[in-house]
Amino acid sequence: MYCEGDSWGCYLPMSLRSMGSDPMERVVKLASESAVVIFSVSSCCMCHAAKRLFCGMGVNPTVYELDQDPRGKEMEMALTTLLGNSQTVPIVFIGGKLIGAMDRVMASHINGSLVPLLKEAGALWL
Amino acid sequence: MANHHIPYALLHGMNVPTSFINQEGSAFDFGELEEAIVLQGAKANLLTGRTAATLEMFPSWPMRYQQTPGSSKSGGESTDSGSALNTISSKTENQFEPDSPISKKASSSYHQAFDQQNLQQQQQQQEMASDPSRTGTSLNQSAPIVKPLQEKKRASTSEKQLDAKTLRRLAQNREAAKKSRLRKKAYVQQLESSRIKLTQLEQELQRAPSQGLLLGSSGGGVGNISSGAVICDMEYARWLEDDERHMSELRTGLHSNLSDTDLRLMVNTYLSHYDEIFRLKGMAAKFDVFHLLTGMWTSPAERCFLWMGGFRPSELIKILISQLDPLTEQQLMGICSLQHSSQQAEEALSQGLEQLQQSLIDTVAGGPAIDGMQQMAIALSKLANLEGFVRQADNLRQQTLHQLPRILTVRQAARCFLVIGEYYGRLRALSSLWASRPRGRLMSDEQPCQTTTELQMVQPSQSHFSHF
Numbered sequence: 001m002y003c004e005g006d007s008w009g010c011y012l013p014m015s016l017r018s019m020g021s022d023p024m025e026r027v028v029k030l031a032s033e034s035a036v037v038i039f040s041v042s043s044c045c046m047c048h049a050a051k052r053l054f055c056g057m058g059v060n061p062t063v064y065e066l067d068q069d070p071r072g073k074e075m076e077m078a079l080t081t082l083l084g085n086s087q088t089v090p091i092v093f094i095g096g097k098l099i100g101a102m103d104r105v106m107a108s109h110i111n112g113s114l115v116p117l118l119k120e121a122g123a124l125w126l
Numbered sequence: 127m128a129n130h131h132i133p134y135a136l137l138h139g140m141n142v143p144t145s146f147i148n149q150e151g152s153a154f155d156f157g158e159l160e161e162a163i164v165l166q167g168a169k170a171n172l173l174t175g176r177t178a179a180t181l182e183m184f185p186s187w188p189m190r191y192q193q194t195p196g197s198s199k200s201g202g203e204s205t206d207s208g209s210a211l212n213t214i215s216s217k218t219e220n221q222f223e224p225d226s227p228i229s230k231k232a233s234s235s236y237h238q239a240f241d242q243q244n245l246q247q248q249q250q251q252q253e254m255a256s257d258p259s260r261t262g263t264s265l266n267q268s269a270p271i272v273k274p275l276q277e278k279k280r281a282s283t284s285e286k287q288l289d290a291k292t293l294r295r296l297a298q299n300r301e302a303a304k305k306s307r308l309r310k311k312a313y314v315q316q317l318e319s320s321r322i323k324l325t326q327l328e329q330e331l332q333r334a335p336s337q338g339l340l341l342g343s344s345g346g347g348v349g350n351i352s353s354g355a356v357i358c359d360m361e362y363a364r365w366l367e368d369d370e371r372h373m374s375e376l377r378t379g380l381h382s383n384l385s386d387t388d389l390r391l392m393v394n395t396y397l398s399h400y401d402e403i404f405r406l407k408g409m410a411a412k413f414d415v416f417h418l419l420t421g422m423w424t425s426p427a428e429r430c431f432l433w434m435g436g437f438r439p440s441e442l443i444k445i446l447i448s449q450l451d452p453l454t455e456q457q458l459m460g461i462c463s464l465q466h467s468s469q470q471a472e473e474a475l476s477q478g479l480e481q482l483q484q485s486l487i488d489t490v491a492g493g494p495a496i497d498g499m500q501q502m503a504i505a506l507s508k509l510a511n512l513e514g515f516v517r518q519a520d521n522l523r524q525q526t527l528h529q530l531p532r533i534l535t536v537r538q539a540a541r542c543f544l545v546i547g548e549y550y551g552r553l554r555a556l557s558s559l560w561a562s563r564p565r566g567r568l569m570s571d572e573q574p575c576q577t578t579t580e581l582q583m584v585q586p587s588q589s590h591f592s593h594f
Contacts, residue, residue, distance in 0.1 A: 045485065046514055049478025056470050103521045109467050109530070110525040 005033045009012035023074035024082070032096035035123035036060035039079060039091045046102055053105070055113075059123045061092075093119030214574045244509045304520035325356050351422075354413025358423055361406050372396050373547045376540050396543050397528060407436070411513045411520075418500075420515050425557035428550065434475060439468040439526040442546060448531075449545045450538055460533030464526065471522050479515050482508065 013060040031037045036054060041045035042065045054061045066072030066089065079091050087101040094117045099105055108114040329351060372395065377506040379392050411418055421429035431441065453461070488504045531539035
């Protein structure tokens with residue numbers, strides 16, 4: 001099993017990262033730093049499902065738990081604004097590009113567009 | 127141009143009683159109309175010595191009026207109903223009080239519960255509108271003019287222009303009209319709730335055989351089915367009827383060698399038909415997620431293979447692969463890849479749900495530190511996440527179905543949908559047969575061969591078997 005327990009690949013402490021004051025800026029910066037980025041909330045079970053999906057495909061996602069970040073609330077709001085108010089975590093970026101919330105991720109996996117995106121971003125090899 | 131839109135009465139400086147501008151927030155009624163006419167007539171007689179041109183007194187209202195934002199209570203009311211509709215989605219089933227579940231489309235049955243009231247008002251007002259041809263802006267313009275007139279009106283009634291008798295009669299008419307409105311509303315509500323109760327009872331009776339003859343067993347008992355569940359089942363039954371129709375259309379379409387374009391149209395129609403069931407399930411999930419999750423909305427045999435409130439997409443694809451024989455290499459790859467992706471997605475969702483269940487178990491099992499009410503509150507908020515999982519599962523099902531015509535030819539896609547429809551039809555038939563099978567001692571003096579005879583008798587009547 002690729003991912004076990006709570007260690008989701010690169011779990012980087014956010015305090016060392018981007019110094020941008022604008023939460024949206026921060027989101028974008030974080031999103032572009034890894035091939036697959038998931039903005040999550042540690043207690044959210046749908047986020048767990050998203051993580052499991054990528055791990056099951058052999059992908060190593062970078063996960064940011066917004067509830068464990070002092071500025072997570074702002075970032076969550078920025079993400080909600082970006083996606084429209086009905087969307088909520090988990091929110092996935094691949095290769096710096098916004099994919100969306102869980103339903104968009106599932107839809108793109110089913111219609112076959114997810115895997116090419118992952119390969120393009122270097123998260124998946126044949 | 128502006129004058130054209132101002133009511134005749136106002137143009138001529140007549141008093142326009144504002145009582146008919148829905149201050150009670152309820153529908154227009156005769157009492158108020160009569161009052162308006164009488165007051166109008168009295169004033170007009172005084173001023174101009176002629177009876178009022180009552181027709182011109184009522185401009186584009188009430189139809190326009192209804193649509194005017196913020197000009198009055200009535201407009202506010204439509205908005206309120208609309209927002210009530212929007213907020214209903216965030217409320218639990220307990221707060222849902224359907225007035226009229228009758229509808230043509232699945233989704234509108236929930237909407238109609240709130241639109242019913244609006245509709246009645248609009249219909250009443252439509253009947254009353256004496257000058258429908260007059261368009262133009264609403265009373266927004268006239269509202270500011272009317273207000274000072276209203277004050278004038280108050281002053282004028284003390285001028286003894288109308289005798290006490292007339293005033294009293296008008297007031298009584300108003301009251302009577304109001305009372306009859308309320309009575310009618312109460313009656314309609316009573317009818318609707320009786321209808322739902324009746325459907326509940328019917329469903330309980332239907333379920334009784336399959337759960338043993340004891341009514342009031344674990345799943346049974348009147349009132350154990352929520353009204354949201356009842357509506358869900360009603361709409362699902364209607365959807366199934368539509369499904370039969372679509373399927374026979376597809377069947378004839380395939381056998382009569384329709385052109386690909388025509389067939390594609392049929393396939394797209396069928397896809398929209400499926401979109402409809404997912405829309406319905408989405409709403410049902412808001413009102414009664416357990417009804418979906420436990421599979422009580424489907425037949426027992428389907429319930430057996432239930433995954434997250436519905437069919438398992440990868441299972442369905444497996445069935446299709448076995449039924450769709452001549453597949454090209456590319457198509458086979460496409461279908462297998464679809465199956466694989468679906469399996470991965472199902473696995474992920476299942477694991478997410480498992481984590482939710484575990485978390486719920488931990489909460490309900492509880493620790494000494496948590497007090498009862500807080501424990502329940504936490505458990506409730508966790509339960510709320512169930513809806514999200516059912517929705518994602520349905521999303522997965524919907525996407526899978528939509529993907530089929532993309533990777534197959536249109537004929538194959540049509541055949542796919544037929545296969546799917548027939549498969550579930552057979553499962554439903556199986557459920558009915560199972561439920562109505564003789565059960566030893568309960569049907570005394572029966573020969574063993576009677577079972578087979580019964581099965582043979584039942585079989586031809588099942589249209590689902592016609593394709594075998």
